[in-house]
Amino acid sequence: MSSPSLILWRLLACPRSGASGIAPLLLLLPLLLLLPVLAAANCPCQDPVLCQPIRQRPDFEVFAFDVGEKTWKSYDWSQITTVAVFGKYDSELMCYAHSKGARVVLKGDVFLKDIIDPTFRASWIAQKLMVAKTQYMDGINIDIEQEVNCSSPEYDALTALVKETTESFHREIEGSQVTFDVAWSSKCIDRRCYNYTGIADACDFLFVMSYDEQSQVWSECIAAANAPYNQTLAAYDEYIEMGINPKKLVMGVPWYGYDYTCLTLTEDHVCTIAKVPFRGAPCSDAAGHQVPYKMIMKQVNSSISGIQWNKDQQAPYFNYKDSTGRFHQVWYDNPQSISLKAAFIQTRGLRGIGMWNANCLDYSGDAVAKQQTEEMWKALKPKL
């Protein structure tokens, strides 16, 4: 920790430790006593108890990202332990989640050059904390997907940001949760080089985004699985070998796939794709576009191949022809491919599972869709 941040930390910590902190505390006491009353008065839930933060610690974490819409009413709340609100804040969702004992956390995103300054970090954290408190939320999910070089000022600043955020949240919101999203691999994927062990130590757990694994394709430019089985699981072992406790890792699975336009499509289903470079790699999944599972399920009937299963990647795919006559290949995850990966959570004793994102399923209530949606939720459950 650099000295300015140390001083700042002492300043912040001061009223809690030194005797000098008592006098201001006495002055503040009436106000502090009043706070819960004021809070209850503003509580948007029918039952004011629902505005209290969630305190229980689940044995198994099911971490759901929500990007908006009202579909959350149809989620499987018997499983969800945390909802990360990445869309517009919805107080109704907060009340509902709390009634189910699930935490609601906000999104933390920040421009990395800014956080090198410890004063900026402190004000960023204070601002997030205020938002969390006024919205009765239970923590924050820090999602930084920017480039970071090893031994750069941002590298250490990021670890410090996570540590300071966790300290503040844990101190200010009882039972709160601070988590951090990491790429599927610790090997500087997409030029995101973080201090993984430092960050894991500094927060409650890492959400490993085991998807977009074709974001940097160094070999042949062909369409491939979003989250191939072997590659996905080997990366968890690398995180564990670095010294990260498996209980600090939540497996993130995709509820979406990629639709690639094929330049050529062979009889044995090899789809070559356009060269779209990404962060130094000659081709990437940016040659395709992301499609939510609900769309894929509608498209699959018009495929020319039927659902295929790739044994090497343990993932489904299909081919179709668009209205202009071009061939496409769609790679995705389904209950079968997800269950296979989820089994590893038990094998290695990971903390849980989660998905990007919960809105990707069809909650229309249509009979076929309903079953597909239920099966996707069921695939998250550990098979004991």
Ligand SMILES: *[C@@H]1O[C@H](CO)[C@@H](O)[C@H](O)[C@H]1NC(C)=O
């Ligand atoms: C990382 O280092 C490379 C090479 O020195 C440089 O070109 C790039 O701008 C750096 N990226 C960041 C985010 O600092």
Ligand SMILES: *[C@@H]1O[C@H](CO)[C@@H](O)[C@H](O)[C@H]1NC(C)=O
């Ligand atoms: C990672 O962070 C921890 C905690 O701040 C620190 O002790 C460690 O030296 C860092 N590791 C690297 C490689 O910078």
Ligand SMILES: *[C@@H]1O[C@H](CO)[C@@H](O)[C@H](O)[C@H]1NC(C)=O
């Ligand atoms: C796809 O076809 C199957 C079998 O014919 C049918 O049961 C299902 O309802 C169809 N799905 C959609 C979304 O049209």
Ligand SMILES: *[C@@H]1O[C@H](CO)[C@@H](O)[C@H](O)[C@H]1NC(C)=O
């Ligand atoms: C996946 O890993 C298993 C076990 O290590 C190995 O036998 C198999 O060949 C691997 N498959 C691929 C496609 O790499």
